[in-house]
Amino acid sequence: MSRSRCAGLYAIVLCVLLGGWVSASYAAADRDKLLSEPGIYGTFAAFGLTEEWGRLDAPAKIAHLTALKGVVEQHREKVAIDLYLLRGLSDHADVLFRIHAADLRDSQKFLVDLHASPMGRYLKGAGVLNGMSKKANYVPGFPDQMKADLKTASEPGPVPYAIVIPIRKSAEWWALDQEKRAVMMKEHTEAALPYHKTVKRKLYHSSGLDDLDFITYFETSNLEDFHNLILSLEKVKEFQYTRRFGHPTLLGTSKSLDQLIETLAQ
Amino acid sequence: MSRSRCAGLYAIVLCVLLGGWVSASYAAADRDKLLSEPGIYGTFAAFGLTEEWGRLDAPAKIAHLTALKGVVEQHREKVAIDLYLLRGLSDHADVLFRIHAADLRDSQKFLVDLHASPMGRYLKGAGVLNGMSKKANYVPGFPDQMKADLKTASEPGPVPYAIVIPIRKSAEWWALDQEKRAVMMKEHTEAALPYHKTVKRKLYHSSGLDDLDFITYFETSNLEDFHNLILSLEKVKEFQYTRRFGHPTLLGTSKSLDQLIETLAQ
Amino acid sequence: MSRSRCAGLYAIVLCVLLGGWVSASYAAADRDKLLSEPGIYGTFAAFGLTEEWGRLDAPAKIAHLTALKGVVEQHREKVAIDLYLLRGLSDHADVLFRIHAADLRDSQKFLVDLHASPMGRYLKGAGVLNGMSKKANYVPGFPDQMKADLKTASEPGPVPYAIVIPIRKSAEWWALDQEKRAVMMKEHTEAALPYHKTVKRKLYHSSGLDDLDFITYFETSNLEDFHNLILSLEKVKEFQYTRRFGHPTLLGTSKSLDQLIETLAQ
């Protein structure tokens, strides 16, 4: 929180609130495991703030955000929660929660408690997407050089932007045999490799868990690279087997819980 | 209801409410028959809770939920009612009622009474799907081994997750003769068999009763198996004759009436 | 109205209200003509009840329903009005008015007066479909036996269920010459004949009057027969020229005005 904003009575309260919890925020689920292992469920829950929220005064907002913080902290033992500010960049939604859990019921419990919290009545559901992480399907058959390239680390530093694009493949895609799909996925991966360092990707499988086949999640500090990556992927053959791409495309900025609270408290 | 929550005045009232009705809850319609016989109507009614609900205090919520419980009990002689919590996992709906009745008017009467109850004004209709159970269409022509496999019992134990996927076939599907459809349904069934023990399925026929041809209902404790089952079904030829699959896909967790009341009372 | 419900002050008022008008309800438009002749306009107007309705107390509801009854009675000289309860069985609508008139302006006048009545502000428009009755197009060319079969009377007795399915044909259908369409409509009619006695049908032509080509209206006491009828119609060649079938499918139960008032007064 910038110093210049820590003035005025409620701003001070907010500063204390934001600061006071920092120490607790690392007693949490094994976040690294949840974000890297297969068999983990990912839920993307987008919310708009109701019109009523805008009419609350600062102390009421801070009280509700304190409760929100409490709910997040309370569930951190079982779920990994990432937060994004969509307001201004995406339609009809203001915030996005990305929730990882080994058991999807834990994600539901967090969202039910969020809804039941004092903050809940100001949050209007704007869409939920469910998927799960799985072992890479086509990578094992890729050439060694490609496998090595895929293991290169991303560029260090903050990655302010996050983009979520749901995908549904056509029936024709699934009717192809595994080998034909592997050839096309190799072309897909080749097209994506030049952006591997600047655009981080994560894939969730959704068939049956939602009206989708995949949720693709991207993080980047370079939106132009990300745009060029998507453009490259639109040009490979596999893209012709895509029936839905986006709808919605969720574009936002990564925020820590404290940053998000600071924004919402305004 | 967990002991730790049975504290405080209204929580105690809620505990009594939840407990006091348990004894009555088995004087009900012949549930087994309704869930297994052909010619039974299945109605899936999804509801969201209005914003107003979130503003009620605990005693008001408990009073309304008591009335809800009364309505459910009162109709149990004629209809079998299952309850699901969708909140957090599905868009725009919080709870789902699955209602089985030999006469669809009895399902309507239950839903009309639910609406007219004090709880009704906090329930916002989020979709209704109608279907009916029928004798298996293609199974009689399947090989004996397959028939035997289909009779294997599911794995015992609780099945916390339920998924509802509405399906509409293309005009091309219905234009095929019965034999060609039977061949494809055999392939479909073969693809599904490996998941027979861990994913329970029930099929409802909807043509004319709704903008659908089928409602497919799944119960499982293993969502990854369920996901892999759907993935297998997407790969068989019959899937290419599917015009609508989902929209919505309803994913939730099975709840007893008491569990659901406990969640909503928060 | 069942006797058991005629207890309590407002229930008695309601009983008197429902009873007191019965004698007047037959001084009406030539209903038989409006429902059987060509050149008559049919309007299907579906309404949801607003959330506010649920908050009214019994005397207010009865006062508004009395006014509703007055509006219906007042227009009965010019229009034939049928009522259906959709609540619980169809999405987003609670009641359906089917209005027949020789002059569509009379249907509009009724609906405008309904809206202007005290009840009007609790009715939320949930869709209007317009069509007109016309002389049978293909029947004159059918074999004599088929014509005779089509004249067989329906089974007597109450037909509690009504279903409305809007249809839009493809441009390819209209591009076919009349003879080819006649051949397919003969196959369509043959497929429907087995259900002629238990499922009553009425066809409305809508091209230009709405985003449709036809409104198909069904009445039955046997929903399984109705479902099998639709399944049979999906299998004939003509169905492949159907671009929209349903969306919405309206499924409800026929109600007299008094029955509907009794239900809404709850």
Add this chain to the structure above:
Amino acid sequence: MSRSRCAGLYAIVLCVLLGGWVSASYAAADRDKLLSEPGIYGTFAAFGLTEEWGRLDAPAKIAHLTALKGVVEQHREKVAIDLYLLRGLSDHADVLFRIHAADLRDSQKFLVDLHASPMGRYLKGAGVLNGMSKKANYVPGFPDQMKADLKTASEPGPVPYAIVIPIRKSAEWWALDQEKRAVMMKEHTEAALPYHKTVKRKLYHSSGLDDLDFITYFETSNLEDFHNLILSLEKVKEFQYTRRFGHPTLLGTSKSLDQLIETLAQ
């Protein structure tokens, strides 16, 4: 306004209001020119009345309608305004304004002033369509007899019904050369000629001004003729190049400003 309704205090006020302005209503834009010349912009703005409107008492409604009348009168120098009552016959909209102006900014100014008037807060936008009149594209190449037939005057007398149907052609249509399109438009015109006397048509070009290529506007006293006209147009080859036809189809009745005010004042 019918005499029988001119009773009661506010009804009298309404009568005076409606009468008092009649004399002024002809000091207006050169309506004939705006409705017949090419290069004129046509805007179709549909509105629903908010739920709040239904709760106003008669004097408040009359005060707001007086203001509405004032806004219409004030803009009549620059725009030609036609009014239609959609309520009861079309989904989600109650009234329709058809506005013709040589400069589209004048139409916008009228609608902005309408919105800013006391009536504005009870009007909920339900859709705007923009188009412009142009010289006939294909008629110059038609045979002389057809040209003469197209010049025949419509039958005299009131034309109570108006229908608006938006149209989008397929990319294939626009890819055809002008000559091929002309041949099909001649067939289209031949199919329409039998209805020339009883159904008046006006065409607006919309490409770029809206998500449409054309707005087709019809006036008739004979809805069956209109329906048969559309049916004939669905059967010609050109119709196969139509991607959107309706959605919405707006069907309503023509009203003078005074008639509309009388209806809304109820």
Add this chain to the structure above:
Amino acid sequence: MSRSRCAGLYAIVLCVLLGGWVSASYAAADRDKLLSEPGIYGTFAAFGLTEEWGRLDAPAKIAHLTALKGVVEQHREKVAIDLYLLRGLSDHADVLFRIHAADLRDSQKFLVDLHASPMGRYLKGAGVLNGMSKKANYVPGFPDQMKADLKTASEPGPVPYAIVIPIRKSAEWWALDQEKRAVMMKEHTEAALPYHKTVKRKLYHSSGLDDLDFITYFETSNLEDFHNLILSLEKVKEFQYTRRFGHPTLLGTSKSLDQLIETLAQ
């Protein structure tokens, strides 16, 4: 602001408000660079005004608009903001902000601050589109004469109208090799050249940043020329590779901040 409107107490206050800021409005971001260089992000944010806005009295409106002006001024160092009045000409939106920034986070910050301002609670998000400017893709390969023609300046004078049309190309388009696309884009450009002087165009690339591939933005004082330009573009081969064109098409009039404030203050 026209003199005739500068009468009455609040109108005077409004005049002062509008005048008092003019001097400051040029201390801003390097607007020319942001509007002409590649690598700049363009965000189109459309808003409707809530029903509540219409109920505010003049001093409240002016207070909120003063705050709106403050937010715009405050962000002018980093973002270039253009304003458009959509009301009356486009569905469901009243105003449009076009925001250019070298860093998309600055656009988000502006929109977040706008939302947090007193005006924010009267603005209902009606859609956001994101894109970025890039170097011309096909122009370098065009003949010299065409390149020269494209450099001709637009006609001077005010360009009151602005139109935004989102575009999504088909997978088939992206599957074509660059050369084939270049041939078609040359034909596209030839069709557009006759309108180069009277219709100004700007292209934004959106793949991945939104459910689009392009946002096309037009400014003109001659709507008929603009319409004819679109008609010409619909006739070239490249148009057949367009899957979405519009939806929404946003048509409005350019306004300075002061003009927009004056309109909204009514």
